[in-house]
Amino acid sequence: MAEDDSTREAIMEATFRALAKHGYADLTVQAIADEFEKSKSLIHYHYDSKADLMVAFMAHLLDEFIGEVEGDADADPRDRLLRMAEIVVRGVGDPDETRDFHTALLGMRAQAPFDPALQGRLVENDRLIRGVVADIVREGIDEGQFRDVDPERYAALFRSAIEGAQSHDVILGDDAPTDDAFAAVEEYLIDDLLVVEESDVGGADGDRSDAEDER
Numbered sequence: 001m002a003e004d005d006s007t008r009e010a011i012m013e014a015t016f017r018a019l020a021k022h023g024y025a026d027l028t029v030q031a032i033a034d035e036f037e038k039s040k041s042l043i044h045y046h047y048d049s050k051a052d053l054m055v056a057f058m059a060h061l062l063d064e065f066i067g068e069v070e071g072d073a074d075a076d077p078r079d080r081l082l083r084m085a086e087i088v089v090r091g092v093g094d095p096d097e098t099r100d101f102h103t104a105l106l107g108m109r110a111q112a113p114f115d116p117a118l119q120g121r122l123v124e125n126d127r128l129i130r131g132v133v134a135d136i137v138r139e140g141i142d143e144g145q146f147r148d149v150d151p152e153r154y155a156a157l158f159r160s161a162i163e164g165a166q167s168h169d170v171i172l173g174d175d176a177p178t179d180d181a182f183a184a185v186e187e188y189l190i191d192d193l194l195v196v197e198e199s200d201v202g203g204a205d206g207d208r209s210d211a212e213d214e215r
Contacts (some may be wrong), residue, residue, distance in 0.1 A: 010036060011032070011036060011043055011053070012056075014037075015053065016057075016101065018032045019108075020104060021035075023104045024108040029043060051117060055120075062125045065087065065129070068083070068092070069083055070132070077140030077143065077145055078146075078193070078194065080136050081189075082190055085186065088165070089169070089178060089182045090178070102166055103170045129159060130152070131155070134151035137154050145194065145195060147193055158189055168181065
């Protein structure tokens with residue numbers, strides 16, 4: 001890794017730690033520098049302002065997220081959708097740190113209507129993530145694992161559902177129905193995509209007929 005790339009990666013890691021610790025509203029370049037092993041001047045060398053750094057950080061998060069979802073080459077489409085939902089809704093790593101970071105992300109998103117550069121980056125992230133979801137769905141359809149649905153419309157619904165569950169977890173805290181939301185995403189948005197084998201349908205009908213006979 002080139003020195004500049006290594007420095008940028010270290011700045012991104014410091015930004016992650018500072019966001020989790022301070023939240024977006026109280027985040028400053030100095031707070032990021034406090035988490036950075038090198039000098040604050042290096043941050044200013046690479047990024048003109050906090051706003052520029054935040055835009056770069058959101059692009060970095062996108063790369064990390066897609067890497068997590070697509071990292072297992074052997075994972076089938078269902079497992080990749082489930083992994084995406086798990087990362088967004090439940091997070092990875094320490095639960096307290098995850099919630100702190102999700103809180104910071106929500107604060108950042110709330111500022112997007114007032115910050116065109118940040119909003120533009122979030123729009124692009126959303127477009128690219130929906131594209132990944134749609135591609136996964138197409139792959140599942142082509143492989144005969146998923147029913148024939150509209151990949152783009154599905155991606156819009158899936159993305160909104162998991163982002164909404166994450167936001168509720170932050171807003172409602174311990175009272176949020178996060179586990180129920182995740183279970184519902186798995187059952188109604190992922191497993192409902194699966195093609196039902198004829199033998200399964202027959203078994204279900206047979207069970208229903210037996211029940212009716214008993215009545």
